[in-house]
Amino acid sequence: GVPALEEVKFSITAHRGCFGGCAFCALASHQGRIIQPRSLASIIREARLLTDLADFKGYIHDVGGPTANFHSKACSLQEKGTSCKDRQCLWPSPCPRLKTGHGSCLEVLKSVRSLPGVKKVFIRSGIRYDYLLADGGCDAFLSELVTHHVSGQLKVAPEHISKNVTDRMRKSDRETFIKFKKKFEEANKKAGKKQFLVPYLMSSHPGSTLKDAIELAEFLRDIRYQPEQVQDFIPTPGTLSACMYRTGLDPLTMESVYVPKTPREKAMQRALLQYRNPKNRRLVEQALRLEGRTDLIGNGPQCLIRPVVAVGKEEGKKGTKRSRGPAKGRGRGRS
Incomplete structure (x- = not known):
């Protein structure tokens, strides 16, 4: 069987919902398009509980959700509990309303990795790079990401x-x-x-x-x-x-x-x-x-x-040596 529990046992769900809008994905139907982030205090509390487990080795495998860097509501409309009816947040280009800062996501990652007993905090749920690139300060987040949170x-x-x-x-x-x-x-x-x-x-x-x-x-x-x-x-x-x-x-x-x-x-x-x-x-x-x-x-x-390469050609190459007569012990029989 697949060791599914091992993959999530030391992972933390930081939010629900996804505004990525992929045509083949049903996540928005399951969890909604509007991001529902957990509070920092709630995430820290769960991380501390993980560090108390006997088999915890210091590694938190993931802090994320459907997409790890969608930790905040996408825009002022989402903050009011609604969203655009006539366009996607990211496609064909990022919406002008979109809030692209990664400050809250960084705060969560830094806070969890600074806890006693935590050696590393990884992001394994993946990120939306188009959303990251839409952030004018993406280089700072990317630097933190590759330095501390990629396994x-x-x-x-x-x-x-x-x-x-x-x-x-x-x-x-x-x-x-x-x-x-x-x-x-x-x-x-x-x-x-x-x-x-x-x-x-x-x-x-x-x-x-x-x-x-x-x-x-x-x-x-x-x-x-x-x-x-x-x-x-x-x-x-x-x-x-x-x-x-x-x-x-x-x-x-x-x-x-x-x-x-x-x-x-x-x-x-x-x-x-x-x-x-x-x-x-x-x-x-x-x-x-x-x-x-x-x-x-x-x-x-x-x-x-x-x-x-045709087999015949290969055989032809091998057969180009001139014959030196019958092999030893295999002479011609008497006529």
Whole structure:
């Protein structure tokens, strides 16, 4: 079984709710779009209880929620118990009303890590980097984050980088991820640390064609990242993405949306995200040939897979040695 309790036993829920607005996610339906933060006193009280446990080793695995850096209400409307009816908080760009400061989040992290018996406080529930970048003082938060609260890897969720797909997902674009990645690397360099981003990626979301999947594979090649795990899109009831999957329409714009549904295409899209895995080679080659991208099959640095060398050719090379007569003990029989 999965040791689920071990993952959360020494974690603290700092807030509920999410204003991220991802089209495939049902969290806003479960917990609401309006952030409900716990008080600092309540969080500290729970942290002290954790330090009293016999098996506590000094490490608090997470202080967060659906998204760790959504610790405050998004805007003045949320403070009044409501939210915008005609737009998302972060997509297609951050709302002018959005409050982007990370002061309360930093206060919580600093307070918990300063408690007696606490060695480290990690953030493992992930952060929204587009929200972080919208904060003019994001460098200060990022410095604290990489210095004190990353356990070698930080989870982020670009999900995809093709605009055709990220627009349907209601997620930020490729350029935003690249900007954050650069800032994260710079912050680690200043802190003298070698830590990495772990991007969550999704295949076969509505809007994703084989061409888009190949674009993502090329991006992964360029940043030299090979995901160990990839999530294949599963329609979650009550979400925008599930509606797109069922109807082939974006319910908010009524635009037609391409939906990959056949097992073969879904398998090819998933394989492209892990194109280095030898088990995926045949599917990757099929996808590249279908899209006319045989330029990505070869031995060059930009190629995703190597060409298959025919067995006959290999045997021919081995058989080029001239015969030196019958092997010892295997002479010709008498005629």
